[in-house]
Amino acid sequence: MSTLYPPLSQARIQGMPAYQALCAEADADYGSYWARLAREFLSWKRPFTKSLNDAEAPFFKWFEDGLLNVSYNCLDRHVEAGRGDRTAIIFETDDGQTRKVSYRELMAITSRMANVLKSRGVKKGDRVVIYMPMSVEGVAAMQACARIGATHSVVFGGFSAQSLRDRIQDAGAVFLFTADEQQRGGKALPLKAIVDEALEGGSCPTLKDVVVYRRTGGTINWVAGRDHWLHELMDGQADYCEPEWVEAEHPLFLLYTSGSTGKPKGVQHSSGGYLLHAALTTSWTFDLQDSDVFWCTADIGWVTGHSYIAYGPLALGGTEVVFEGVPTFPDAGRFWQMIQKHKVTVFYTAPTAIRSLIKAAETVPAVHPKNYDLSSLRILGSVGEPINPAAWEWYHQNVGGGRCPIVDTFWQTETGGHMITPLPGVTPMAPGSCTLPFPGIQAAIVDELGNDVPNGTGGILVVKKPWPSMIRTIWGDPERFKKSYYPEELKGYYLAGDGAIRNAETGYFTITGRIDDVLNVSGHRMGTMEIESALVAHTELVAEAAVVGRPDDVTGEAICAFVVLKRSRPTGDEAKQIANELRNWVAKEIGPIAKPKEIRFGDNLPKTRSGKIMRRLLRALAKGEAVTQDTSTLENPAILDQLAKAN
Numbered sequence: 277m278s279t280l281y282p283p284l285s286q287a288r289i290q291g292m293p294a295y296q297a298l299c300a301e302a303d304a305d306y307g308s309y310w311a312r313l314a315r316e317f318l319s320w321k322r323p324f325t326k327s328l329n330d331a332e333a334p335f336f337k338w339f340e341d342g343l344l345n346v347s348y349n350c351l352d353r354h355v356e357a358g359r360g361d362r363t364a365i366i367f368e369t370d371d372g373q374t375r376k377v378s379y380r381e382l383m384a385i386t387s388r389m390a391n392v393l394k395s396r397g398v399k400k401g402d403r404v405v406i407y408m409p410m411s412v413e414g415v416a417a418m419q420a421c422a423r424i425g426a427t428h429s430v431v432f433g434g435f436s437a438q439s440l441r442d443r444i445q446d447a448g449a450v451f452l453f454t455a456d457e458q459q460r461g462g463k464a465l466p467l468k469a470i471v472d473e474a475l476e477g478g479s480c481p482t483l484k485d486v487v488v489y490r491r492t493g494g495t496i497n498w499v500a501g502r503d504h505w506l507h508e509l510m511d512g513q514a515d516y517c518e519p520e521w522v523e524a525e526h527p528l529f530l531l532y533t534s535g536s537t538g539k540p541k542g543v544q545h546s547s548g549g550y551l552l553h554a555a556l557t558t559s560w561t562f563d564l565q566d567s568d569v570f571w572c573t574a575d576i577g578w579v580t581g582h583s584y585i586a587y588g589p590l591a592l593g594g595t596e597v598v599f600e601g602v603p604t605f606p607d608a609g610r611f612w613q614m615i616q617k618h619k620v621t622v623f624y625t626a627p628t629a630i631r632s633l634i635k636a637a638e639t640v641p642a643v644h645p646k647n648y649d650l651s652s653l654r655i656l657g658s659v660g661e662p663i664n665p666a667a668w669e670w671y672h673q674n675v676g677g678g679r680c681p682i683v684d685t686f687w688q689t690e691t692g693g694h695m696i697t698p699l700p701g702v703t704p705m706a707p708g709s710c711t712l713p714f715p716g717i718q719a720a721i722v723d724e725l726g727n728d729v730p731n732g733t734g735g736i737l738v739v740k741k742p743w744p745s746m747i748r749t750i751w752g753d754p755e756r757f758k759k760s761y762y763p764e765e766l767k768g769y770y771l772a773g774d775g776a777i778r779n780a781e782t783g784y785f786t787i788t789g790r791i792d793d794v795l796n797v798s799g800h801r802m803g804t805m806e807i808e809s810a811l812v813a814h815t816e817l818v819a820e821a822a823v824v825g826r827p828d829d830v831t832g833e834a835i836c837a838f839v840v841l842k843r844s845r846p847t848g849d850e851a852k853q854i855a856n857e858l859r860n861w862v863a864k865e866i867g868p869i870a871k872p873k874e875i876r877f878g879d880n881l882p883k884t885r886s887g888k889i890m891r892r893l894l895r896a897l898a899k900g901e902a903v904t905q906d907t908s909t910l911e912n913p914a915i916l917d918q919l920a921k922a923n
């Protein structure tokens with residue numbers, strides 16, 4: 277098998293002409309362009325002969341007759357190439373201890389975990405849920421699934437028992453990796469106890485085994501026969517597990533994300549196409565070199581942690597930091613202190629983190645980045661939400677010392693990797709703009725009928741041609757996949773769900789925000805319907821609820837809920853107390869990230885005569901704007917005054 281893939285030093289794109297040449301190559305022969313890259317960046321057990329198959333569009337297939345293994349591509353091939361002693365992961369715990377893991381060691385840990393899966397009867401195509409803290413073992417659990425061809429579904433450790441149960445059930449998972457507890461911000465937080473609650477009363481009959489990584493040693497309950505310690509099962513296992521060679525289209529993972537309905541959707545990704553784009557974007561967007569220390573601060577529970585922690589950097593044989601903790605512990609200088617300590621060269625984080633660290637540095641001068649040696653940095657990245665120009669400037673000056681390009685990467689859970697982004701050494705930057713499409717990505721802005729709109733005019737963001745790392749389907753719901761992403765009126769274009777506008781002179785893209793009922797709070801995606809369902813699930817108290825987003829200085833958007841109770845409308849302290857109860861209720865139903873920042877109580881909600889809630893009015897009220905819109909179709913205009921004020 278070929279272990280030939282570009283040495284990192286040759287992978288970067290040198291200048292705008294090189295970028296344009298790649299775009300031209302893709303335009304001229306789209307299939308051959310992606311096939312060339314798939315041969316260069318990945319090692320195939322059996323080479324593919326077909327690139328794109330669009331016979332069953334929009335269920336596209338890429339490289340379908342090729343065989344490969346994702347874990348082989350991320351681990352074995354580097355060891356075989358004599359790079360086994362290179363550091364793969366520099367892991368830092370919440371309390372500041374460091375553990376370095378080489379490629380050889382990561383391959384052994386992964387193999388043993390893969391052998392554990394096999395010993396429990398997990399087979400190719402089975403679903404495995406991973407509910408683990410940020411850890412070497414968390415990454416290895418993902419790699420272990422890939423190694424045996426099991427399809428993983430990582431659930432973020434901040435999700436509630438109810439959310440975890442929904443995902444286990446929807447995926448039909450047979451096996452679950454978790455930990456006793458997670459250590460974050462100096463506190464031990466439960467994981468296993470939440471798993472126990474999720475599985476209560478035989479609610480997940482497909483799930484046979486719960487395997488527990490011992491992180492804190494805290495006391496936990498134990499269900500004999502179902503629960504096993506990871507270290508005990510790993511003890512007897514061999515250091516090597518033969519990779520299971522899978523078809524390029526084999527589902528590598530499901531990742532649940534929010535849409536416009538109450539039910540999160542299981543976004544299904546492939547093995548070959550997905551890994552290609554994870555590796556390619558890590559190489560081109562971050563210009564990753566052998567000498568780099570890469571740090572993506574995301575959690576493996578989100579797609580960013582999949583593509584830019586678990587897969588992309590490892591596929592390239594890079595060295596990366598994996599961090600267990602939070603940016604504000606022991607103080608808000610933690611990121612800067614870690615960049616200094618590990619000599620991080622490429623740093624990738626979210627605007628919400630930057631904004632909160634700006635605030636912190638303004639109040640506590642000791643945690644300002646200027647107190648740290650950040651001279652190792654050469655590239656900065658931003659992801660998850662628009663970065664406002666003020667935060668961009670601060671990041672550029674105070675973290676990047678005015679010398680590091682910032683890559684503002686626009687993409688989504690569904691896209692698998694970067695779609696629109698500057699490339700370092702190529703794209704002149706423009707604060708607040710994600711600039712130009714990644715070479716080969718046919719991003720465009722159209723009207724409701726799929727017609728191109730001129731630059732300078734806002735519209736709907738679409739991708740005109742399929743690309744290798746795109747979502748394959750929604751697990752168990754192909755109809756919903758078609759309806760959500762390939763609506764008939766859009767000429768077969770992929771609908772991203774965002775609005776965008778291109779600059780009239782430069783053609784640069786700026787994302788103007790979601791055009792559906794999806795909110796972005798601290799870079800976390802949440803459906804308004806999901807939060808509404810959680811609120812009305814409190815059947816004792818809540819009669820009706822409507823949730824909207826409003827702009828927030830730190831979190832980007834904040835959740836504002838308008839609630840009608842089954843009892844009379846509360847005021848004063850009583851309103852505060854009930855609001856608190858409901859916030860905690862939502863945290864329990866979905867997770868703390870879904871807690872509304874504000875809850876306003878009304879006798880009713882603004883509705884049209886046909887009973888439809890007028891959300892645009894609620895959005896204006898949440899922002900504190902006077903309602904200037906036409907309210908003549910409103911059944912009950914008087915309600916607006918009541919809802920305009922906080923309780």
Ligand code: WT7
Nearest residue numbers: 659660661662684685686687688689774787801
């Ligand atoms: C939504 C996708 C991208 C991985 C993490 C979030 C918004 C993402 C940007 C950006 C403006 C952005 C979009 C998108 N978004 N990156 N650079 N500029 N908006 O993935 O949870 O699937 O959310 O995040 O609205 O649709 P996700």
